[in-house]
Structures are given as structure tokens and as C-alpha cells.
Amino acid sequence: MFPQILNFLSQADYVNKYVDQFGPNGARSPDSSYWFPEQASSIARSNDSLYMAIFWVSTAFFLAIVGVMCYFVIKYRRRPGVCPQPSSSHNTTIEILWSVLPSILLVWFFYQGAWDYLISKYPPEGAEEVVVTGKKWDWTFTYPDGDQASELHLVLDRPTKLVMRSEDVLHSFFVPAFRQKMDVVPGRYTYYYVKPTMDGIFRVFCTEYCGDNHSGMKTWCHVHKDDATRKAKTEWINKDHKAWENGERLFKLNCAGCHNINGVAATGPALNAIWGSEESLIDGTKVKVDENYVSESIKYPNAKVVAGYGPVSKMQTFEGKLSNQDIDYLIAYFKHLKQPGSGDTAGAPATGAEGNGSAAPAAEPAKTEEPKAEPAADKPAEGTGG
Amino acid sequence: MATAEVRHELFGHAEQKNYLNCSKGALSWLLTLDHKRIGIMYLIGVSVALLLAGFFALMLRTHLYYGDSSFLALKWLFGEAANYNANKVYNQMFTLHGAIMVFSFIIPSVPAALGNMVLPMMLGAKDVAFPRLNLASFYLWVFGTGFLIVALMNGGLDTGWTFYTPYSIETDTGVVYATMGAFILGFSSIFTGINFLVTVNTMRAPGMGWYGMPLFLWSLYATAIIQILATPVLGITLLMLIAERMLGIGIFNPKFGGDPVLFQHFFWFYSHPAVYIMILPAMGVISELISVHAQKRIFGYSFIAFSSVAIALLGFLVWGHHMFTSGQSIVVNLIFSAITFSVAIPSAVKVFNWLATLYKGSIALNTPMCYALSFIFLFGIGGLTGLFLATLSTDIHLHDTYFVVAHFHFVMVGGTLTAFLGGMFHWWPKFFGRMYNDFLGRIGCFLVFAGFNLTFFPQFVMGARGMPRRYASYDPEFQIFHQWSTIGAFVLGIGIVLSFAVLLHAVWFGRKVAGNPWGAGSLEWQSSSPPSFHNFDHKPIFHDPYDFDALVYDKGLDTYVAREFMDPNQVPERVPVTH
Numbered sequence: 002m003f004p005q006i007l008n009f010l011s012q013a014d015y016v017n018k019y020v021d022q023f024g025p026n027g028a029r030s031p032d033s034s035y036w037f038p039e040q041a042s043s044i045a046r047s048n049d050s051l052y053m054a055i056f057w058v059s060t061a062f063f064l065a066i067v068g069v070m071c072y073f074v075i076k077y078r079r080r081p082g083v084c085p086q087p088s089s090s091h092n093t094t095i096e097i098l099w100s101v102l103p104s105i106l107l108v109w110f111f112y113q114g115a116w117d118y119l120i121s122k123y124p125p126e127g128a129e130e131v132v133v134t135g136k137k138w139d140w141t142f143t144y145p146d147g148d149q150a151s152e153l154h155l156v157l158d159r160p161t162k163l164v165m166r167s168e169d170v171l172h173s174f175f176v177p178a179f180r181q182k183m184d185v186v187p188g189r190y191t192y193y194y195v196k197p198t199m200d201g202i203f204r205v206f207c208t209e210y211c212g213d214n215h216s217g218m219k220t221w222c223h224v225h226k227d228d229a230t231r232k233a234k235t236e237w238i239n240k241d242h243k244a245w246e247n248g249e250r251l252f253k254l255n256c257a258g259c260h261n262i263n264g265v266a267a268t269g270p271a272l273n274a275i276w277g278s279e280e281s282l283i284d285g286t287k288v289k290v291d292e293n294y295v296s297e298s299i300k301y302p303n304a305k306v307v308a309g310y311g312p313v314s315k316m317q318t319f320e321g322k323l324s325n326q327d328i329d330y331l332i333a334y335f336k337h338l339k340q341p342g343s344g345d346t347a348g349a350p351a352t353g354a355e356g357n358g359s360a361a362p363a364a365e366p367a368k369t370e371e372p373k374a375e376p377a378a379d380k381p382a383e384g385t386g387g
Numbered sequence: 388m389a390t391a392e393v394r395h396e397l398f399g400h401a402e403q404k405n406y407l408n409c410s411k412g413a414l415s416w417l418l419t420l421d422h423k424r425i426g427i428m429y430l431i432g433v434s435v436a437l438l439l440a441g442f443f444a445l446m447l448r449t450h451l452y453y454g455d456s457s458f459l460a461l462k463w464l465f466g467e468a469a470n471y472n473a474n475k476v477y478n479q480m481f482t483l484h485g486a487i488m489v490f491s492f493i494i495p496s497v498p499a500a501l502g503n504m505v506l507p508m509m510l511g512a513k514d515v516a517f518p519r520l521n522l523a524s525f526y527l528w529v530f531g532t533g534f535l536i537v538a539l540m541n542g543g544l545d546t547g548w549t550f551y552t553p554y555s556i557e558t559d560t561g562v563v564y565a566t567m568g569a570f571i572l573g574f575s576s577i578f579t580g581i582n583f584l585v586t587v588n589t590m591r592a593p594g595m596g597w598y599g600m601p602l603f604l605w606s607l608y609a610t611a612i613i614q615i616l617a618t619p620v621l622g623i624t625l626l627m628l629i630a631e632r633m634l635g636i637g638i639f640n641p642k643f644g645g646d647p648v649l650f651q652h653f654f655w656f657y658s659h660p661a662v663y664i665m666i667l668p669a670m671g672v673i674s675e676l677i678s679v680h681a682q683k684r685i686f687g688y689s690f691i692a693f694s695s696v697a698i699a700l701l702g703f704l705v706w707g708h709h710m711f712t713s714g715q716s717i718v719v720n721l722i723f724s725a726i727t728f729s730v731a732i733p734s735a736v737k738v739f740n741w742l743a744t745l746y747k748g749s750i751a752l753n754t755p756m757c758y759a760l761s762f763i764f765l766f767g768i769g770g771l772t773g774l775f776l777a778t779l780s781t782d783i784h785l786h787d788t789y790f791v792v793a794h795f796h797f798v799m800v801g802g803t804l805t806a807f808l809g810g811m812f813h814w815w816p817k818f819f820g821r822m823y824n825d826f827l828g829r830i831g832c833f834l835v836f837a838g839f840n841l842t843f844f845p846q847f848v849m850g851a852r853g854m855p856r857r858y859a860s861y862d863p864e865f866q867i868f869h870q871w872s873t874i875g876a877f878v879l880g881i882g883i884v885l886s887f888a889v890l891l892h893a894v895w896f897g898r899k900v901a902g903n904p905w906g907a908g909s910l911e912w913q914s915s916s917p918p919s920f921h922n923f924d925h926k927p928i929f930h931d932p933y934d935f936d937a938l939v940y941d942k943g944l945d946t947y948v949a950r951e952f953m954d955p956n957q958v959p960e961r962v963p964v965t966h
Contacts, residue, residue, distance in 0.1 A: 029852075029864050036851040044780070052781045052851070059771035066738060066767050070760060073745040077681070078752065085749040085935070090684040099739045100690075100732055107728040107774070114778030115721050121780065122717055170554040171647060173712060173787060177853025180784040184713050186648060187553060188641025191714045204862065208787040208855040210547050212554060213474045216858035 032199070041178035041203055041224065043196040044121045048180040051113050058106055121181060124194040128160040133193070135165065135172035135185040137211055137268075138218040139258050148235045151253050153222040156231055157200045163193040173209035176222050184209055197224040214267065248334025251327050255319065262338060268315055270307055276339035283311035295335065296328050391943065397925050398902040398952060399944045400820050401915035407819075409920040420518035421920065423818065425525050426504030430811075432525070433500050434887065436491035436532060437804075441880060443484035448842075448876040450477055450859070451869045477859035478545040479560070483535070485548030486565060490572045491532045493799055494661060496807045497668035498614075499524065499579050502607050504818055506583060508911030508918065509601050511592025511927040516585040524578035527571050534568030537561070547857060549658070550625070552639035552650040556632050563632060566625040573618045573625075576664070580614030583607050592910060594929035598692070601909040601932040602685060605692040606671025609699035613660045613667075617703070621657035624650070648713050655706035663702040665799060667695055669762070669806030670737055676759040676809050677741045679907040681748030684933040687740040694733035701730045708777060712786050720779060727777040734770050738763060754828030755905075758809025761836045765801025769794060772847065790850025793843045801839055808835065808886055815890055816904050820916040821897030827889045834882025841875025901946035908932045913949065928952075 032039035036053075040046050077085075131153070132143040142153045155161055165174055165185045172185040174193055183193040207218035225231040242250075252262075252272075259268035270280075279287050283306045288294055297304050302316035323331075396404075406423045416424055450473070503521065507514050515521050538544045538561035546555040546562060555562050587608050591600070628650070630636050637643030639650040678685040685691065707715060707723030741763060750756065772794045776782045785791060816822050845868035850856075854865045861869065903912040909932040914923050928951050930937045938947045940960045948954075 033852070036848065038853055048780050048784060051778065052775060052784075055774050055778060055781065059774060063767050063771055066742065067764055069742050070745065070763055073742065073748070074750050074752065074760065077745065077748050077750050079682075079749045083749065085682045086747040088747040090686050090933075091688070095743075096687050096690050096736070096740075100736055103735055104732055107731060110774060110778045111725055111728050114780045114782075115724060117780035118720070118783065119717070121783070170557070171551055175787070175853070175855065177784070180780075182712050182783050182786055186641075186714050188644075188646060189648075189714060204853065206853065206855045210478075210551070210554070210857045212545070212558065213472065213478065215478070216474065216855075216860045 030201070037180075038178045038203075039199060039201070040180075041176075041197055041199040041201065042181060043198055044117060045178070045180045045198075047117050051110070051117060054113075055110055062103075121194060124162040124192075125160050128162045128194065129156075130162050130164055131155075133163045133165040133174060133185065134168060135174065135207065135211075135218075136168035137170065137258050138207070138214040139253070140174075140205065140207075140218070140220050141254055144235055149254060150235050151257075152220050153205060154231045154235045155195070155197050155222065155224045156228055157197055157224055157226050160194070160196045163195065165191045165193060170211050171209045172207045172211050172218065175206045175208040176203055177206070178203040178222075182208060200224045200226050244330055244333035245337035248330035248332070248337070251323070251330055252334055255323065256331075259316065266309075269310060272335060273338045276335040281308040282306060283308050290335075292332055295332055296325075299323060299328055299331070394952075394954065395944060397915060398913070398941070398946060398948050399915055400899045400901050401917060401919060402820070402899070404919060405820070405915065405917040406920045407917050418522070420514070420522055422503050422507050422514050422518065422521060423918065423922075425521050426500055426502075427818070428525055429495060429500040429503055429528070432528060432532070433492050433496050436487055437496075437883070440484050440487040440492060441883065443480050443487070445876055445880055447477060447480040447484060448873040450480070451861075452873045453866075474859040475545065478857070479539075479543035481857060482544045482547050483539055486544065486569070487532070487535055488799075489548055489661075489665075490569050491528070491535060493665045493803050494572070494576055495528060495579070496665075496803065497672060497810065498583070498607060498610050498664070499528070499575070501672065501807065501810045501814065502579070502583065502668060505814060505911055506604065506607055507586060507590070508914065508922050509604055509909050509932075510586065510590050511595065511910040511913075511923070511929065512586065512590040513921055513923075515582045516590060517582050520578050520582050524575045524582070527575035527578065531568045531570075531572035531575060534564050534571060538564035538568065549654060550628060550650075551654075552628065552631070552645075552647040553641060555628060556640050563629055566629055570622050570625045573622045576614050577618045580611040580618070584611040584615065587611075592927055592929045595910075598689065599929065599931060602674035602688065602691050602695075603668075603671035603909075606667045606674070606695045609695040610664050610667045612696075613664050613699050613702065617657045617660035617664075620653060621661075624653035624657065627653075648710070648715065651710050651713055652706070655709045656703075659706040659709065660699075660702045662795075662798070663698055665803045667698060669803040670695065672806040672810040672813070673741065673759050673762050674737075675907075675909070676755045676806075676813055677744050678933055679813070679905050680753060680756040680759070681745050681750045682906060682935050683744050683746075683748035684935065685740070686743035686746070687736075688933070690736055691740050694736050697733045698730060701726065701733070705730060708782070711779060711782050724777055724779045724782075728774075731770065731773065731777070738767060738770070752829075753812075753825055754823070754832055755809050755813040757829050757832040758805050758812065761832060762802060762805045762809065765797055765805060765836070765839065769797030769801055772797065785850060787856055788850035789846040789854045789856055792856050793846035793850060796843045796846075801843075805835070808832070808883075811890060812886075813905070814911075815893065816897075816900045817902075817911060817914075817916050817918070819894050819897070820899060821893045821895075822900045822904065823889050823893035823897050827885065831882050831886035831889055834878055834885060836882075838875050838878030838880070838882050842872050842879055843875070845869075845871045845875075901944045903938070903947040904945075906935065906938055906940070906947040908935055908938060912947070913952075 030039045034049070036056075037045075037049050040049060129145060131145070133153075134141040134143070139151060140153070141149060141151060143149050144154070163174065165183060166189075167185040167187040169187060171187070173182060174185055175182040176195070178199075179195050179197070181193060181195055183191050185191060201224055203222045203224070205220045205222050207215060211218060223234065225234065256272070261267050261271045262273040264271050264273055275290050278290050280290060281287055288305055294305065300318060300320040302314040302318060306312070306314045406421055416428065419425060503515070541561045541564060543560050544562065544565045545558055545560045550562065550566060587600070587604055627636075627638055631639050631645070635643055637645045639645045639647055641647060674685055674691055705723060705727045707719055708727045711720050711723075772790070775785060776791065776794060812823065812828055849865050849868040852864070854861060854868075900916055902915050904916075905912070908930055910927045910929065911918075913927045928949055930949060937950055939950055939953050940946075941948050941954055942957060942960070943954055
């Protein structure tokens with residue numbers, strides 16, 4: 002154990018390194034206050050004011066309690082030969098007073114907190130709706146025009162209602178800078194209202210424990226000055242991108258929750274070096290990873306399960322969710338991961354050797370190639386009722 | 388009255404004949420029906436649980452010293468297995484830390500361990516009403532805790548102590564073992580509750596009315612009500628969870644039309660009142676400590692007594708405040724927020740009453756009093772930070788962040804653990820007849836206090852800045868707070884170990900003390916120390932427990948006795964002793 006302890010001690014200057022790297026404030030925005038991150042939504046200011054009001058009232062009470070306590074302890078400390086002095090052990094007036102007077106403050110806190118809460122729960126008519134899908138362990142955001150992204154893009158000063166649902170377990174959508182939070186519940190829709198009042202980039206966390214990689218289920222919220230800026234960031238037109246870039250995007254939206262590309266196994270095997278390799282299966286046979294195997298594994302995950310991930314694959318089928326074209330893009334991405342440079346053809350699956358020669362015609366509308374991450378037939382819609 | 392020898396036997400240090408040495412052998416302990424021995428077995432049990440769960444806490448705090456999981460303290464423990472997954476191990480650590488602390492330590496700590504030893508003697512009774520039920524309760528505790536340990540060894544448990552569905556339905560860890568454990572521990576708790584309720588109702592000493600009871604008994608009585616009424620709901624909920632996992636009955640699982648939020652309602656309908664199972668007895672301990680060690684009648688007896696009952700009853704109506712972001716309706720959130728504020732009042736009343744008790748007292752700054760003062764400080768912060776969480780709009784931001792973690796640790800550890808330790812130091816001379824090293828005891832108290840603040844105060848700041856709880860890794864901006872917190876956790880750990888060492892040392896090597904070294908008025912102090920098997924070798928004479936003028940100092944015995952038992956050859960003396 003000694004080497005580890007020495008190692009531990011040798012990293013005692015970690016704090017200094019940290020300050021060098023992130024500055025004395027860490028990675029905090031200059032707009033943040035001591036207690037809070039920047040006020041980036043319409044409700045943040047009143048929320049913080051109420052917090053500080055409670056903070057100062059509590060501090061006053063606390064100092065009074067501890068001050069009186071310390072004073073009594075010193076003044077009435079036990080001295081040799083001195084008896085406790087008689088004093089009243091009951092005083093109805095004072096007892097009722099110190100019960101009732103603090104209650105008045107509590108009523109104020111309740112009223113103000115309830116009022117701010119109600120404002121934050123009622124989006125105005127015509128608020129833009131963005132669909133948020135939580136699944137282990139990433140977020141997908143679907144915009145009114147059908148665009149999707151794994152990061153949230155909002156427009157400054159535009160009231161936005163996030164309609165949220167979960168594909169598996171409980172999650173919770175939390176943007177500290179917005180002071181707003183809502184659980185994402187399987188089997189029912191929840192919503193989250195926000196009107197961003199500051200442009201910039203803000204942290205998004207999952208705050209309801211959801212399994213192994215709960216702490217990795219975080220992303221960014223970008224607030225753009227206008228619609229055009231957002232459009233440029235969110236719209237994804239397949240033909241403008243290389244095939245592997247399309248594949249990478251599909252991978253992030255559909256696969257990255259369970260498959261890493263850093264060589265570390267997660268729920269499923271890591272997929273960065275998989276192309277062309279020989280994989281051992283649970284039945285002892287081996288299979289070469291090629292187009293047919295990838296396609297089969299996406300559509301029928303249980304057909305050939307890699308050793309160590311059985312006996313039954315935890316993966317759901319993507320048949321009907323990913324088109325053949327999408328699978329072509331993913332194949333191009335795996336090739337690119339194995340050897341950058343292959344599968345670079347813009348807008349189309351990599352040419353020739355892949356055998357899937359039907360290069361997407363440039364005229365094909367991009368929308369039809371969007372991953373179908375919002376299939377209408379999805380189960381959670383059933384049996385809801387608020 | 389009687390001769391010097393008899394007086395010594397009745398009120399002095401009982402070396403020869405006491406409950407510890409009246410019978411020998413392992414079975415005389417394992418099958419004992421004596422509430423004091425059961426209490427001591429409970430004490431050993433819950434202390435082991437505390438140390439085990441505390442060890443988990445240190446492991447996860449060490450892990451969090453570095454934000455990127457690069458420092459793998461846990462890897463030492465779990466070996467270099469190829470499938471080592473830092474997040475997974477971290478998740479199991481915090482789950483077992485929470486589950487064992489809550490179900491095996493905090494809930495039984497004051498009621499079952501201290502309560503068992505003290506409650507019958509405070510009533511002037513020989514034992515609890517149902518001694519066999521009492522022993523059964525202890526063995527249920529053993530089995531229940533055993534199940535939690537089995538869960539630890541069979542794939543661990545990674546749901547958080549809350550077992551939220553649907554994650555707890557689909558995880559492949561030992562949920563069934565752990566829920567069985569919590570289910571059995573629930574019965575242990577119910578048995579203790581029933582026993583105490585009946586004992587207090589039927590076995591009070593002649594002359595002791597309800598308002599003659601020490602406040603510790605009021606708080607145990609209020610706790611027993613909660614244990615009996617709320618714990619069955621937990622039992623049923625956990626059974627339904629097991630059924631859902633094994634049979635797929637579709638109550639909580641949305642895949643079969645169930646509702647995961649329903650589980651949260653069931654769970655918190657028990658677990659919020661359980662918070663008061665944890666804190667009410669602690670408040671009772673503090674009422675005793677403050678009053679005895681200031682030699683002052685407790686201020687506002689009936690307000691404190693009824694605030695216990697009020698907290699017990701209101702505690703049933705506030706569970707929804709754990710679910711402000713869960714998707715329950717807006718109106719429900721408003722109602723729960725309002726009722727939650729109402730619980731703040733009786734808690735504040737108690738603190739004010741304790742302060743007023745100190746007024747014009749004779750305050751001895753010994754170890755129990757240090758813990759009591761530390762309790763007021765820490766519980767003050769814990770209670771006041773509850774206001775931020777009861778307020779709807781601020782709670783939405785703070786919910787499920789480290790702010791909540793810090794808040795409930797201030798109440799559970801700063802409150803209950805502090806009172807538990809204070810109670811141990813208060814009643815230790817009674818049950819072992821030995822005085823500990825008071826100086827080291829105070830050092831231990833200070834380390835617990837300082838380490839605790841260093842651990843949890845930074846978590847308020849982190850939480851308000853947005854650090855979510857149950858995260859195995861975190862953004863760089865939170866690092867400095869996590870590092871302070873980790874250092875504090877180790878100081879806290881050292882303080883707790885030191886306190887236990889001081890107490891254990893006293894059992895064998897402490898200075899011998901007689902029946903009532905503190906000059907306390909409640910009946911358990913009318914016996915010898917340690918008490919005899921039957922608790923009292925004479926008929927205890929009931930006095931108002933807070934009437935310190937009814938006690939006189941007996942120089943021959945070096946202890947306090949009731950005026951009736953005064954040595955006729957001595958001049959009665961009322962002055963508190965300074966040791």
C-alpha cells in the first residue's frame with residue numbers, strides 16, 4: 002500500500018495545478034456570484050433574491066442562537082461552590098411569542114417561493130416547444146422543425162417549453178444557470194419552462210440517479226442571439242457532410258449511451274477499433290466485423306452476441322429506427338475510427354468497396370434521413386395521464 | 388436509614404453484583420432478556436454498522452478527492468479486476484453507505500440502543516413490557532443487517548438507499564437481498580416501538596404521571612408512534628418492489644403500465660416520518676443533557692413535550708417535499724411546501740427552550756455538555772437550511788444537489804450522531820460504573836464537530852452552484868470544495884474513533900463512580916452504577932425529574948442522592964460538584 006500512499010502525497014500540489022489550469026475561480030463564469038452560477042433565465046434573479054433573503058434571516062437567527070448560547074455558557078459556567086440561581090421555568094408569553102413571530106417570516110418565505118414557482122411553471126401561449134429525450138446516459142433534443150442535436154440550443158429571450166420524456170429510467174433535467182429543474186419520468190411527459198436571458202454556454206446535468214454513468218450524463222445548453230445562429234448550429238443536412246461525419250452524429254444520438262469510442266467497455270463493447278477485427282462470440286465462434294455483421298447487429302442484436310455481454314444482449318433493436326442509409330453512415334464512421342481517411346466521401350456512403358453503392362442522390366431531402374429517434378409507436382406514450 | 392454498606396450497595400459503585408457480572412458465559416448474553424444487556428448488544432451492533440458505513444463514506448470521499456476518477460482508492464479494495472469500473476464501485480459505495488447508515492445505524496441508534504438501556508430505568512421499572520419481543524427485535528436487526536451485507540457480497544447494490552424505480556427493477560445488483568434486509572430491519576423497528584409504547588403506558592413508577600416523565604421518554608414515545616404507524620408502509624412498499632422485480636406485476640414499472648412516481652410516494656410516506664424517528668429521540672437526549680449538566684429545570688417542559696408529538700404527527704404530512712420535481716401536480720407541491728414550513732416551528736421551539744434552560748444555570752463543560760452544545764450549533768444549521776428546501780422556488784434549484792446532501796447530514800450526523808455520542812458519554816458512567824477521560828472525550832467531541840463542519844459546509848456552496856449529488860466525477864469548478872470535504876471527512880472519522888476509544892478504555896480502566904455522578908433527577912440515577920440485574924435494589928422514589936433541589940450531595944458515597952435517602956449523619960449540601 003505504501004507506493005499508493007506516496008503517490009497520493011506526491012499529488013498534494015494538485016490544487017496548484019488546478020489553479021494554473023482553470024484560474025482561481027475554477028471554470029466559473031465571471032458573471033457568477035459566490036453562491037450561484039450566472040443568472041441566465043427570467044426566473045434566476047428573483048430566485049436568487051429569495052435565497053439570499055432566507056440566507057440572511059437564517060444567519061441572523063443562527064448568530065443569535067449561538068451568541069446567546071456562548072454568552073450563557075461563559076456567564077453561567079460552573080464555579081466551585083456556586084449554586085444555579087432560581088429562575089422561572091415557564092413563561093407562556095415568551096413561548097408563544099417565539100413560536101408565532103418566526104412563523105410570520107415563514108409565511109413570507111412560503112408565499113414568495115410559491116409565487117416564483119407558479120411563474121416558472123406556466124409558459125406563455127405560443128412558447129416554442131423542444132422535445133427532450135433522456136436515456137442512459139445522454140440527452141437528445143428535437144426542435145420544432147425536426148432537427149435534432151445532443152446539445153440544447155435555445156434562442157435568447159424566447160419563452161421555451163421543454164417537453165420531456167424518458168426512454169428507460171428516471172432522469173432529471175437541470176441547468177444550474179436557469180435555476181430550473183424537472184424530473185424526466187418514463188411513462189409520462191413532464192415539462193420545463195425557461196426563458197433564457199443571457200447568451201452563452203451553460204452546463205446541463207442529470208440530477209436523478211440513473212445508473213453507472215449517471216455522472217457522465219451531462220451536456221451543454223447554448224443560448225443563441227437569434228434564430229439564424231441557432232439554425233446554423235442545429236440543422237444537419239446529410240449531403241453537406243462526409244459520410245463518417247453523418248455516422249458520427251448518428252452514433253452520438255443512438256449508440257453512445259452504451260458504446261464508448263475510447264477503448265473502455267461500457268454496457269456494450271467499445272467500438273473504436275472494431276472494424277475488420279475478429280470478435281469472439283458467446284457460442285465460442287468468431288466473426289469478422291464487416292458490413293453484414295454491423296448491419297445484422299444493429300437490426301438483430303441477439304443474433305451474434307460478443308463474449309462477455311451475454312447470455313442475452315442488453316441492446317434493443319434499431320430496426321425501424323435507423324434506415325439502411327443510416328447504417329451505411331455508421332459503417333463509414335467505424336471505418337473512419339479504425340483508419341481516418343477512409344469513408345470520406347461527402348454526403349454519401351463511402352464509395353465502391355462497401356457494396357452499398359446506392360449513393361444518396363444530392364437532391365434527397367435531408368429530413369428523411371434524420372434518425373427516427375422520436376418514433377410515434379414508442380411505448381412510454383401509453384398509460385400516461387399526468 | 389440503613390448502614391453505610393447497604394447505602395453503598397444501593398447508591399454507590401456496585402463492583403460485586405451488577406447486571407454485567409450477575410451471570411457468565413456467551414449464552415447468558417445471547418439469550419438474555421435483560422433490557423440492559425440487549426441494549427449493550429444493540430450498542431455493539433449499531434457501532435459496528437456505524438464504523439462499516441463510515442468506512443464506505445471515507446472510501447467515496449477519497450474517490451471524490453480527484454474529480455476525474457483518476458485516483459482509484461477503491462481499486463485497492465476491489466483489486467485489479469479487468470472489468471473494474473470506477474463509476475460502478477462508487478455508486479455501490481454511496482448506496483451501501485446510505486442504506487447501512489440509515490437502516491442499521493441511525494434508526495436504531497438512539498431508540499434501540501440507548502433507549503433500551505435507559506427507558507425502563509427512567510420509568511423506575513424492572514424491564515420493558517415484552518422482554519422476549521425486545522430480544523427478537525435485536526435478532527431481527529442482526530438478520531436484516533446481515534441481508535444488507537449479503538447484498539454487498541452478491542453483486543453489491545447500486546440503487547441509492549432510496550431504491551427508486553424503475554432503475555431498481557432493472558439493475559442486476561442485489562436489490563432483492565437489500566430490500567429484504569430493509570424489510571426485516573423495519574420489523575425490528577416496529578417491535579421496539581410497540582415495546583416502548585406499552586412500557587411507557589403501563590409501567591411508570593407510582594407517582595409518575597405523563598407530565599412527570601423525563602422528556603427523553605416523551606420523545607421515545609412520539610418515536611414509537613411513528614415506528615408503529617409508518618414502518619408497515621415501508622414493508623409493503625419493499626415487498627411490492629420485490630414482486631415487481633421478480634414477477635413483473637406492473638405497479639411501478641412503466642413498461643407494464645405502472646407508475647414510478649407512485650413508488651416515490653410510498654417510499655417517502657415512510658421515509659419522511661423516518662427522519663423524525665432519527666431526530667426526535669436525539670432531541671430527547673439533548674433535553675436531558677442540557678438540563679442535567681446545567682443543573683437547571685428544563686424550560687417550557689410542556690412545550691417541548693408537545694412539540695415532540697406535534698413533530699411526530701406533522702411528519703406524516705410532508706413527504707411530498709421530497710418530490711417537488713418529480714412531476715406531481717403544482718397544487719400538491721404548494722400544499723406540501725406549506726405544511727413543511729409548519730414543522731419548522733416545533734423544532735425551533737425546542738432550540739429556544741434549550742437556550743432558556745441554560746439561563747442562570749450551573750453549566751459544566753464536560754463531554755456530554757460539549758456534545759449538547761455542538762448539537763444546538765449543528766442542528767441549528769441543519770434546521771435553518773431546511774427553509775431553503777421548503778421554499779418551492781429555491782428548492783427546485785437545490786433539489787438533488789449537494790445542498791440537500793449537506794442539509795440532511797447536518798440533521799442526521801450533526802443532530803442524531805452528535806446526540807447519540809453525547810448520550811453515550813452521559814449514560815456511560817451509569818451503565819459501566821466507570822468515568823472516562825473527560826479531557827480526551829472533549830478532544831474527540833471537538834474533532835467530530837470541526838471535522839463535520841469541514842466536511843459538510845463546503846457542500847452547501849457546491850450545491851447552490853449546481854453540483855448534483857451521486858456523481859462519481861465532477862466539473863473542475865467544484866474540485867476545491869470536494870477536497871476540503873474529503874479532508875474534513877477524515878478528521879470526523881478520527882474524532883469518532885477517538886470517542887469510541889475513550890469510552891472503551893473507561894470500561895476497564897476508568898475511575899470508579901457511584902450511582903449518580905452528574906446529580907441527575909431522573910429515576911435511572913437512583914440505582915447503583917452499574918445497576919443490579921433488577922435495576923433497583925430498593926423501591927425508587929419518584930421525584931420531578933427536573934427538580935434538582937430534591938437532590939443532595941453525599942460526601943461519603945461521592946454521589947448525589949434524593950433527600951429521602953440522605954445520610955442522617957451529614958449536613959445536606961446542594962452545591963454542584965466540579966470535577
